[in-house]
Amino acid sequence: MAGLFRRPTRLLTVVAAIAVLYILIIFIPKPREELYGFQYFRSSFDWSTVPERNPVAKLTQLPRGSPKRLPKFQHDFASDKAPSRERLDVLESRRSEIRLAFVKSWNSYKKYAWMYDELTPVSGEGKDTFGGWAATLVDTLDTLWIMELGDEFRHAAAAAVTLDWSKTKDTSCNFFETTIRHLGGLLSAYDLSKEAALLEKAIELGDMLYTAYDTDNRMPPFYLDFDLAKEGLLVPGTHDPSAAVTSSGLEFTRLAQLTGQDKYYDAIDRVAQALEQTQNSTKLPGMWPTFLNMRNLDFSGQRSFTLGGLADSLYEYLPKMYAMVGGLEPMYEKMYRDAMDAVTKHLLFRPMTPDQDDILFTGTVYVSSQDGPELEAEGQHLGCFVGGMFALGGKIFNIPEHVKYAEKIARGCAWAYKAFPSGIMPETFTLYPCPSLEPCPWDEDQWTATGDKRFPKGFKNVMDPKYILRPEAIESIFFMYRMTGNVEYQEMAWTMFQSIRKATETKLAFSAISDVTLPKGQKTVKKDSMESFWTSETLKYLYLIFSPPDLIDLDKYVLNTEAHPFLRPNAQPGYFTYT
Ligand code: DMJ
Numbered sequence: 110m111a112g113l114f115r116r117p118t119r120l121l122t123v124v125a126a127i128a129v130l131y132i133l134i135i136f137i138p139k140p141r142e143e144l145y146g147f148q149y150f151r152s153s154f155d156w157s158t159v160p161e162r163n164p165v166a167k168l169t170q171l172p173r174g175s176p177k178r179l180p181k182f183q184h185d186f187a188s189d190k191a192p193s194r195e196r197l198d199v200l201e202s203r204r205s206e207i208r209l210a211f212v213k214s215w216n217s218y219k220k221y222a223w224m225y226d227e228l229t230p231v232s233g234e235g236k237d238t239f240g241g242w243a244a245t246l247v248d249t250l251d252t253l254w255i256m257e258l259g260d261e262f263r264h265a266a267a268a269a270v271t272l273d274w275s276k277t278k279d280t281s282c283n284f285f286e287t288t289i290r291h292l293g294g295l296l297s298a299y300d301l302s303k304e305a306a307l308l309e310k311a312i313e314l315g316d317m318l319y320t321a322y323d324t325d326n327r328m329p330p331f332y333l334d335f336d337l338a339k340e341g342l343l344v345p346g347t348h349d350p351s352a353a354v355t356s357s358g359l360e361f362t363r364l365a366q367l368t369g370q371d372k373y374y375d376a377i378d379r380v381a382q383a384l385e386q387t388q389n390s391t392k393l394p395g396m397w398p399t400f401l402n403m404r405n406l407d408f409s410g411q412r413s414f415t416l417g418g419l420a421d422s423l424y425e426y427l428p429k430m431y432a433m434v435g436g437l438e439p440m441y442e443k444m445y446r447d448a449m450d451a452v453t454k455h456l457l458f459r460p461m462t463p464d465q466d467d468i469l470f471t472g473t474v475y476v477s478s479q480d481g482p483e484l485e486a487e488g489q490h491l492g493c494f495v496g497g498m499f500a501l502g503g504k505i506f507n508i509p510e511h512v513k514y515a516e517k518i519a520r521g522c523a524w525a526y527k528a529f530p531s532g533i534m535p536e537t538f539t540l541y542p543c544p545s546l547e548p549c550p551w552d553e554d555q556w557t558a559t560g561d562k563r564f565p566k567g568f569k570n571v572m573d574p575k576y577i578l579r580p581e582a583i584e585s586i587f588f589m590y591r592m593t594g595n596v597e598y599q600e601m602a603w604t605m606f607q608s609i610r611k612a613t614e615t616k617l618a619f620s621a622i623s624d625v626t627l628p629k630g631q632k633t634v635k636k637d638s639m640e641s642f643w644t645s646e647t648l649k650y651l652y653l654i655f656s657p658p659d660l661i662d663l664d665k666y667v668l669n670t671e672a673h674p675f676l677r678p679n680a681q682p683g684y685f686t687y688t
Pocket residue numbers: 421422491579580581642646670671672
């Protein structure tokens with residue numbers, strides 16, 4: 110070694126060789142292949158080759174047979190009187206304003222954050238929050254398609270098929286978020302566009318995510334640690350958010366349907382069966398606790414139950430899974446009915462309001478050994494999806510009562526939007542529950558004694574005043590509009606959109622804000638964050654509300670929890686195409 114440095118020419122040769130090698134590594138084009146009309150880049154590791162340490166003896170097959178004829182969800186728009194020319198103009202101009210908001214967000218993502226997970230909408234940079242696999246891009250593919258931005262779609266799809274699932278700075282990924290955003294995004298983009306390269310990229314990712322199920326009891330962990338997954342050494346958690354470890358059903362079922370590979374369905378079916386077996390041995394029979402011990406599948410000790418954050422999509426996926434398998438798996442109907450019996454008995458409440466509004470919310474229940482189930486009358490933005498869920502469940506399982514709850518819950522969220530000076534509902538707050546679902550008189554004394562006077566009458570407290578561009582309230586309004594055809598929902602959505610745009614717009618795009626409760630004239634802080642669900646969900650639902658109802662017809666598609674439409678088995682492939 111010492112001799113090497115004494116001879117300058119040899120040293121120079123070594124330095125030059127290292128430099129050439131470096132240049133080769135950096136600049137040699139990646140091994141791309143021409144695939145289905147795209148320059149496709151295959152991930153550097155093929156996860157389907159990982160040997161399973163805990164293989165299953167016999168795979169559960171996708172339910173076979175002709176899909177059942179389920180009751181129609183969408184209102185019969187064809188039998189309505191055709192909207193007037195003026196009304197059509199209004200709808201078209203609203204659609205184009207929503208599209209403008211989308212294009213602004215997308216263009217800034219392209220300019221400042223291309224291939225990053227998210228744009229920072231105030232400072233104009235890119236940041237990685239979900240593995241660095243271009244979350245916004247993948248999550249937004251189907252919205253580009255739906256909004257008829259064909260060139261942009263093609264450009265984004267070409268980038269998506271170069272993603273390398275083995276190239277990330279992280280040692281693990283969030284199993285749930287990667288499933289609903291990335292896998293869901295690719296599958297729906299494929300279902301809409303039929304671009305086979307997107308399905309290929311989804312399969313690569315599906316094979317990586319599938320390794321999460323290679324645990325002793327075939328239950329997935331919260332984080333997919335890549336090294337442990339390769340060794341088959343993953344272990345399910347003992348205190349995981351229930352939604353995160355149980356709601357991959359739609360994505361894996363669609364993957365199984367599209368590839369004909371039962372293994373993907375088998376994986377999620379085992380989780381569903383675990384849910385079915387434990388449903389009635391919890392402290393609130395019918396519901397599963399907010400956190401689950403997936404290692405021993407003993408859910409009997411936990412005391413908290415909610416339909417809001419941490420648990421939401423577990424319940425959302427019950428009726429959606431039933432539709433996704435064409436009604437051929439009865440366990441989802443049974444689980445939905447039993448869960449909703451508990452919800453309507455213990456979680457659903459009517460708030461006391463000065464105008465005795467006919468609205469409902471679902472709260473959180475704590476079960477104590479002495480007093481049994483106790484309701485905390487908490488409202489959550491995340492809980493607003495419940496309106497859409499009751500609408501879908503009520504229709505496909507023919508439960509008229511649920512359809513009524515759906516309407517009152519959707520209206521409750523719209524009421525909470527309207528109540529605040531910004532026209533937007535906070536992330537979490539508490540209300541005063543009426544003794545039953547019937548109207549109860551406004552109690553001014555109670556409000557004076559216990560309510561926080563900074564907030565509108567009816568709100569006891571606001572624990573978290575932010576709004577982070579979430580979709581759930583608009584999602585339920587969308588379901589209600591498609592189910593009833595009632596234009597009142599279009600008006601509600603339009604009011605909500607205008608408030609959101611006013612409060613969150615930045616020079617570049619739209620940003621989460623820190624306080625929706627501030628009095629008019631007082632400016633809230635922009636948090637410089639725009640999660641991918643803004644373009645994947647919120648703007649998509651808004652756009653669809655003002656679009657012809659056969660655009661993503663809910664009798665043909667199921668939307669996953671990130672608003673990605675998957676074709677239902679009863680729908681004809683290629684049903685919806687642009688010409
Ligand atoms: C989305 O990622 C999904 O809707 C998820 O189910 C809940 N949270 C966000 C939107 O708020």
